[in-house]
Amino acid sequence: MMDIAANIASIRQRIGAACRRAGRCPAEVRLIAVSKVKPAEQIDAAFASGQQLFGESYVQEFRDKSSAVKSPVEWHFLGGLQSNKVKYLRGRVAMIHSVDRISLAEEISRQWQKIDQPINVLLQVNIGEEKQKSGCLLGNLETLVRTVAELPRIQICGLMCLPPHADDAEEVRPYFRRMRDLAGEIKQLQLPGVSMAELSMGMSGDFEVAVEEGATLVRVGTAIFGERIKKG
Numbered sequence: 001m002m003d004i005a006a007n008i009a010s011i012r013q014r015i016g017a018a019c020r021r022a023g024r025c026p027a028e029v030r031l032i033a034v035s036k037v038k039p040a041e042q043i044d045a046a047f048a049s050g051q052q053l054f055g056e057s058y059v060q061e062f063r064d065k066s067s068a069v070k071s072p073v074e075w076h077f078l079g080g081l082q083s084n085k086v087k088y089l090r091g092r093v094a095m096i097h098s099v100d101r102i103s104l105a106e107e108i109s110r111q112w113q114k115i116d117q118p119i120n121v122l123l124q125v126n127i128g129e130e131k132q133k134s135g136c137l138l139g140n141l142e143t144l145v146r147t148v149a150e151l152p153r154i155q156i157c158g159l160m161c162l163p164p165h166a167d168d169a170e171e172v173r174p175y176f177r178r179m180r181d182l183a184g185e186i187k188q189l190q191l192p193g194v195s196m197a198e199l200s201m202g203m204s205g206d207f208e209v210a211v212e213e214g215a216t217l218v219r220v221g222t223a224i225f226g227e228r229i230k231k232g
C-alpha cells in the first residue's frame with residue numbers, strides 16, 4: 001500500500017536539499033499535492049500527515065471530491081479552465097494557476113465580484129511555445145498582465161508554466177530559469193495589483209531543478225500518490 005506520509009516527508013526533504021544547493025530558505029517553497037483522479041480518502045490521509053495544499057485539474061471532479069474531503073484543505077485549481085465552468089470554483093479555491101487569456105480572467109472577475117472576495121491567480125505562460133499546450137505566448141504576456149491587473153477582485157500573484165517534456169530534468173532547467181527572468185521583468189513594471197511572489201513550476205520528475213531555479217510552488221502528484229490508474 002502507498003505510504004503517503006513517507007512520500008510527503010521524502011519530497012519535503014528533497015525540496016529542502018534543493019533549497020540549500022540554491023542558497024534558499026525551504027520556507028520559501030510550498031508543496032501542492034496534485035490529487036486529481038485520487039479519492040477523497042487519500043487526500044484526508046495526506047492532510048493527516050501535514051500536507052495542506054491540494055491541486056485539482058478537472059472542474060467536475062473537483063466539485064464532487066471537495067465535498068467528500070473531510071479535512072480543511074486549501075484547494076488550488078491547476079488545469080485548463082473553460083469560462084463557463086468558472087462559477088463552480090467561485091469561493092471554493094484559494095488560487096487559480098491557469099489564467100492564460102483575458103476572457104477567462106474577465107469571467108473569474110465577474111464570479112468573484114458576486115461574492116465580493118478577492119481571488120489570487122497565476123498567469124500561465126506557454127514557456128516552450130508549444131502549439132498543443134495552453135498558456136500565454138511570451139510576446140503577449142505584458143499585455144495580459146496589464147489588462148488582467150485592472151479587473152476587479154483579481155490579484156495577480158505570479159506565473160505558472162508546464163515546460164516541454166524531457167526525461168532528463170536538466171533539459172528543462174533553461175525554461176524554469178526563463179520563467180524566473182520573466183517574473184523579474186514583470187516586477188520591474190511596478191503595476192498596481194501585480195505581485196510576482198509566486199512561481200508555480202516543477203512536478204514529480206523535475207521539481208528539484210525548479211526549486212533551484214526559483215519555484216515557490218511545486219506541483220507533485222505521482223511521487224506522493226503513485227501512478228494514476230488509467231481508465232478503460
